[in-house]
Amino acid sequence: MAVEEVQVLDAPAPEVQPAARATRIRSRGRAHVVLPAYNEAAALPSLLDRLAAQASTEQLTVWVVDDGSVDDTAAVAEAGVPGLDVRLVRHDANAGLGQALRTGLHAVLDVAGDDDVAVVMDADDTHDPALLRPLLDQIQAGADIAICSRFVPGGDDSTAPPLRRLLSRAAALLFRRVLRVDGVRDFTSGYRAYRVDLLERATLHWGERLVEERGFACMVELLLKLRHCDPVVAEVPLPLRYDRKPGASKLALRRTVGQYLLLLLRTRLTPPPHREL
Numbered sequence: 001m002a003v004e005e006v007q008v009l010d011a012p013a014p015e016v017q018p019a020a021r022a023t024r025i026r027s028r029g030r031a032h033v034v035l036p037a038y039n040e041a042a043a044l045p046s047l048l049d050r051l052a053a054q055a056s057t058e059q060l061t062v063w064v065v066d067d068g069s070v071d072d073t074a075a076v077a078e079a080g081v082p083g084l085d086v087r088l089v090r091h092d093a094n095a096g097l098g099q100a101l102r103t104g105l106h107a108v109l110d111v112a113g114d115d116d117v118a119v120v121m122d123a124d125d126t127h128d129p130a131l132l133r134p135l136l137d138q139i140q141a142g143a144d145i146a147i148c149s150r151f152v153p154g155g156d157d158s159t160a161p162p163l164r165r166l167l168s169r170a171a172a173l174l175f176r177r178v179l180r181v182d183g184v185r186d187f188t189s190g191y192r193a194y195r196v197d198l199l200e201r202a203t204l205h206w207g208e209r210l211v212e213e214r215g216f217a218c219m220v221e222l223l224l225k226l227r228h229c230d231p232v233v234a235e236v237p238l239p240l241r242y243d244r245k246p247g248a249s250k251l252a253l254r255r256t257v258g259q260y261l262l263l264l265l266r267t268r269l270t271p272p273p274h275r276e277l
Contacts, residue, residue, distance in 0.1 A: 025140060025141065025142070026115065026139065026140050026141075026142065027115045027140075028059075028115070028136065028140050029059070029112075029113055029114075029115030029116035029117060029196075030059040030060070030061060030113070030116045030117075031058055031060050031116070031117045031119050031132060031136060031193070032060075032061050032062075032063060032108040032111075032112055032116060032117065032119065032196075033051065033060060033061070033062045033063065033119045033120075033121060034065065034101070034104035034105065034107075034108060034118060034119065034120045035047070035062060035063065035064045035065065035122075035123040036065045036067060036097055036100035036104060036120075036122075036123060037065060037066055037067060037077075037100075037123035038066075038067045038069055038073070038097075038100070039069045039070060039071045039073060040069070040071075040073050040123040040124055041069070041071040041072040041073045041075070041076050042246040043123060043124045043125040043244075043245065043246050044064070044073060044076045044077065044123060044125075045076060045081075046244075047123065047125045047129070048062065048077075048080070048084060048086065050130075051081075051129045052081045052082065052083045052084040053129070054129045054130070054132050055083055055084050055085075056083065057133075058132060058133070058136065060085065060132075061085045061087065062084060062085065062086045062087065063087050063104050063107055063108060064077035064087070064088050064089070064123070065089045065090075065100040065101075065103050066089070066090045066091065067091045067094050067096070067097075068094035069094075074088060074090060087107070089103055089107050091103065095214070096214030097215055097216055097218055098211050098212065098213040098217075098218030098221075099211075099214060101120065101211050101218050101219075101222070102208075102210065102211040102218075104120070105118060105120075105199060105210075105211070108196070108199075109199060109200060109203065113196065114196060114197045114200075116196045117136060117139050117193050117195060117196060118196055118199060119132065119191075119192070119193045119194075120190060120191070120192050120194075121190070121191050122190045124244075124245045124246070125241070125244045125245065125246070126240055126241050126245050127190070127191045127238075127240075128239070128241060131148055131191070131236065131238065132193075134146075135191075135192075135193040135236060138193070138234040138236060139193055139195060141234075142232055143195075143232045143233060143234040144194070144195045144198045144226075144231035144232045144233070145192060145193070145194055145195075145198070145226065145231050145232070145234075146192065146193040146233075146234050146235070146236060147184065147186055147189050147191070147233065147235045147236070148186075148189055148191035148192065148236055148237075148238035149185055149186035149189055149235035149236065149237065149238055150168065150186055150189065150238050150240055151169075151172055151185040151186045152185060152186075152235050152236075152237050153237065154237030154239070155186070155237040155238050155239065155240075156237075156238075156239045156240060157238075157242075159241060159242035159243045160240055160242040161242070167188075167256065171187060171188050171220070171260050172185060172187050172188065174260070174264065175187040175220060175224075175264070178268070179264070179268075181223065181227045181233065182233060183233030183234060183235065184223065184233055184235070185235060186235065187219075187220050187223060188216070188220060189238060190219055191238060192219075192223075194226070198226065198229055198231055199226075201229055201277050202225060202226055202229055202277060204277075205273055206225060210222065210225060213263065215255060215256060215259050216256045216259065217256065217259035217260050217262075217263045220260065220263060221263055224263075224267050228273050228277050229277045
């Protein structure tokens with residue numbers, strides 16, 4: 001199947017929690033799956049195959065954001081898989097997860113309708129595409145953000161390295177205690193769904209500053225900014241499959257801890273938006 005390349009000038013079924021404050025059933029639009037990818041040629045074929053299986057029952061477009069990879073990540077995305085709409089977005093040089101996330105979300109917002117959903121997943125095959133269905137069900141039921149969470153009943157992160165587990169749990173506890181966001185237990189999960197109209201409202205206020213962090217803290221940053229839009233947030237269980245990851249983790253532990261602490265400090269010192277978003 002042909003793959004569209006977008007040129008970038010700048011760099012058993014899980015039990016779901018009902019969406020809090022849900023008031024109506026929303027129409028179900030297209031799901032745009034954003035995969036920030038840096039040297040993920042080994043993981044992408046399996047992940048794209050499993051996404052293609054989901055595309056038999058869901059309207060899916062997959063956006064592979066090749067963040068300056070030096071392996072065959074771009075070639076794998078360009079080859080695509082039958083039955084799946086894959087679009088490639090490229091950075092000439094590695095700019096970090098945050099910039100890849102921003103590029104992917106901007107690419108989605110350029111083409112998506114108000115009823116569509118942006119889903120962000122890790123490209124290393126540790127996130128199960130079968131969880132797209134419960135995420136999208138929560139959005140349809142009234143949630144603005146749906147998070148695959150390791151820290152609700154049915155969630156599991158036992159396959160992750162011990163230090164990474166410790167970091168995720170400590171960050172979740174810290175952000176939950178200091179910056180309460182209704183409905184959120186897993187602040188650092190990279191597997192989430194966002195209503196496009198929520199992202200559009202936030203982009204009208206923050207513009208290019210919607211995602212400023214370059215590293216793993218970008219996922220927390222985006223969530224903390226979106227909280228000013230008063231979103232309905234739901235979480236579904238995430239059994240993390242770190243055993244499916246074909247390579248070593250790209251997370252730099254000390255740097256990420258520092259990014260989290262600086263983000264927390266900036267968030268505490270930054271006043272909320274002066275108007276309703």
